[in-house]
Amino acid sequence: MLKMYDSLSGELKTIDESKVRIYTCGPTVYNYIHIGNARPLILSDLIVRFLEFKDIKYKYLLNITDIDDKIIDKAIAEGVSEIDIAKKYSEAFLKDLEDLNIKLPTKVIPISSKLLEIIDFIEVLIDKKHAYEVDGNVYFDISSLANKYGELSKQKKEELNIGARVEEDKNKKNPDDFVLWKKTDKGKKWLAKWSYGRPGWHTECALLIDNFFTKTLDIHIGGIDLKFPHHENERIQYIAKNNKEVAWVWAHNGHLSINNEKMSKSLGNTILVKDFIKKYGANVLRFMYLNSNYRQPLNINQQTIDQAIDWNTKVLNLLKTANWKIAINEITLNNETPIDDNFDSYKYITKFKEFMNNNLNTPMIITLLDEMAKNINKQFKNKVLDRTLDKFNAILSTLGFKYELPKIDKKTQAKLKEWLESVANKDFENADNLRDVLKEGGII
Structure with a gap:
């Protein structure tokens, strides 16, 4: 059974695997997402893929915030409509998900499609005396649940001091109350019984979860x-x-920093997902996240990038080697028994499940994959492969890695055989030429 750390209780909790309900906070679509935004998305993808691996049903909801002051400001700055901005960056976000090899959630819901439901949700909070309206604005009264507020972030109400950090709003009963409905004459707005306005950011996730999950x-x-x-x-x-x-x-996944500094526009160190993928590839980003526990803060620098590149290169080269050796029958496939008792290949999937079930211990799984790679390389020398390669590929896929391997046609098979014959006959000039051709084609 999958156990995960719960930030509220501070304990490892066992997930009921009869049918798993998952929610992830999506982006505010006023710009392209950066690699920090990708960390919880890759975490969600990891969980979903593992549930599929175990044949467990799930419902996974992801929201898109397409109503926001930042979208309005961007639209004004670019002289286009808010709808155009939201559409452009929503499509870019979905493209980033595809390029990151992230499975689409069960449902992706833009909050603009749920305005009537949000208004109804807020009305219920008012009726239950948890919210109040002043001059067209609606606020949540945190004193109505003072014994609960602050539990998740482990803060006492008297220590929050929110009012000192935000613009003073004299309409609030308490400075710590927050907006559920904002009266405005700026940008796109909707008519509610209180005013023309827009919902507060914090309300949309609560509504979507309440609306989508029973x-x-x-x-x-x-x-x-x-x-x-x-x-x-x-x-x-x-x-x-x-x-x-x-x-x-x-x-909650940990903070991301770049060269020991928080990633921010003001520091000019924000790395967009699309730019990172173009330069390094999606597998590199995924390795960096999976090579550390998801809860831990992660510092990305050139050293961590180079480590990820090296690891992925080794894996790809291993898969390429297996691909061409199998294609030309250089290797015999033996799926019945382990080739070498020292490696216990039949236990690899058991170990994988144990690590994943233990709060997604992906660093140990990376170590497991390294052990499996050594086993496979040893099998190359013996020219016999057991099921370790199949299990290696299954684990890579469940972690969300994706490697493109070339199809080897008869013409390529002939070149591979000629190359091996040239090496055996010590015709090194021809062997080197053929090797260069095969390498250029991504075969070896």
Whole structure:
């Protein structure tokens, strides 16, 4: 059974695998996503792929925030409509998911499609005395659930001091209350009984979870930077409406930094996903995330990038070698028994499941893959392959790695055989020429 660390309780919790309900906070579509945004998405993809590997059913919801002041500001700056901005960057986001080899969730919902539901949700909170309206704005009254607010971020109400960090709003009963509905005359707005306005950011996730799932979430995923105030405010609204917890497990991934500095526009060190993939490839980013525990902070620098490149190169070369050796019958396939008792190849999948079930211990799985690679290379020398290669590929796929291997036609097979014959006959000039041709074609 899958066990994951819950940020709320501080404990490892066992996930009920009868049918797993997952929610991940998606992007605000006013720009391209950066590699920090990709970390919770890759975490979600890892969980989904593992559930599929174990043949466990799931429902996975991802939101897209396509109503936001940042979208309005971008539209004004570019002289286009908010709809155009949201459409452009929503499509770019979905393209990034594809390029990252991330499986599409069960449902991706843009919040603009749920405005009537949001308004109804807010009305319920007002009716239950958890929210109030002043001059067309609606606020959540955190004093209505003072014993609950702050539990997720481990902060006491008197220590929050939110009002000192935000623009003063005299409409609030308490400085720590937050907006559910914002009265505005700027940008796109909708008519509610209180005013023309827009929903607050914290409300959309609470509404979508309440609207899409009939039961409490099993896993709520997001970056540690969202724990407060976003997840805290999202959680309190859901509890206020339903009198129960949002999620069994709150899974927060660690901070990302670049060369020991927080990634930010002001520092000019923001790396967009599309730019990273173009330069290094999606497998490199995925390795960097999986080579450390998802909860740990991660510092990306040229050394970690080079390590990821080297690892992926070794894996790809191994798969290429297996591909061409099998194609020309250089290797005999033996799927019945392990070739070498020292490697216990039949236990690899068992170990993989154990590591994954233990709070997604992917660094140990990387080590396991390295052990399997050594076994496969040894089998190359013996010219017999057992099922280790199949299991190696199955684990890579479940981790979300994707390697493109060339198809080897008869003409290429002939070149491979000629190359090997030239080496055996010590015709090194011809062997080198053929090797260069095969390497250029991505065969070896």
